[in-house]
Amino acid sequence: MNHPITLTVNGVVREATVPARRLLSDCLRHDLGLTGTHVGCEHGVCGACTVLLDGEPVRSCLMFAATADGHEITTVEGLAAADGTLSPAQRAFAECHGLQCGFCTPGFLCTVTAFLRENAAPTDEEVVEAISGNLCRCTGYQNIIKAVHRAAELQAETRADKEEGAR
């Protein structure tokens, strides 16, 4: 049986009709054409499929699209500003060589974006704990850790600029 669902994805209301067994990751990729969300393991281990569900990072491979009905999803496609300006996390990953092949990157970016919202100035240890559920087979993680710290800096600068502008 197919189930009609409505998701708000990256701020846009999207409708789809999906079989119950459709994973949220596959719904995003196949039904909605948002292939930025990557799928590695489909058992929760690699983190490549991480998206934000009502702002909280979750594994989209461990959730049915039908369960997400009525909720808000942010994927990697939704992290940049409407005019294409990259988010602090995206800029930092580019600057610090936090990616090579890029397969793991969407998952890292979603995880890190939510993490820095909760912890704007993390320690090394907190960064490692935050990204411990995401696997990268290319970078060796060191540049990803640097990128998270850099993203925290950029986020602080962006906030300061905004406050400056508001004055």
Added chain:
Amino acid sequence: MKPSPFDYHAPADLDEALDVLARVGPDGGKVLAGGQSLIPLLNMRLAAPAHLVDINRLTELATVEAGPGGVRVGALARHATVERSTPAAAVQPLLGQALRLVAHPVIRNRGTVVGSLVHADPSAELPAVLALLGGSVRLAHRGGEREVAAAEFFTGPMESAAAPGELAVSAFFPARPPRSGTAFCEVARRHGDYAMAGVAAAVTLDEDFRIAAARVACVSVGPIPVVVDVADACGGRPEASADWAAAAAAVRDRIEPEADIHATADYRRHLTGVLAVRALRGAAVEAAGEEGT
């Protein structure tokens, strides 16, 4: 891989959920909570239930109630919510100590405490916590409910007393008594993985700081969490002079580890002894500090 097809039910409240479960439970219907254990099994086709009853709309069960007697956790309370609950930590700190060792932060955003108990993985932390503290799980079915003590709840590896058609609505973790401390120590191959061995400990001191009660619950070394009372082995002495070696020996005697790709049975036995001492001492030190405050 992808799950095989199933009929999906999304009840809006508890009454409706119990109705649906009464209907499809005997027909192989399963509850879907956080999905962090069940969906991997479905994706790998290690499980193929005919019906799934999704309880994620039962927001009435997303509760964490901390009272003087203990903490009652509703079926839709996520690991992360319970981990961050200050009232829960004040009443029973072992919950937070254990939850920090459960998987990764992102998994904890979806996984539920009650789901972990029903799943009853012998390597999981929360069943050991419930068993150590002597907590219980409340199981509801259409027309009634029952409260099952931890000692009867875990019946085998990945097997609990929850019968088809029953919904675990909450779990109760008793409060930490005065002059008591707790700790959870484990060793895993990789951070966030299920532990090769792990020990939860609870210690209570008497008025002269001597060990009056000491228990451990061990994971990954038996079909269900193995609870061992080590108060006698510790010898009724203060933390600094307690017979920790005797306590470790008592634990090693009681467990039944098996070998697998990650560790031999002997290594697991050794590790459990070492972790038992670490956790017991940590708990005893916390208990002494508790008295000081």
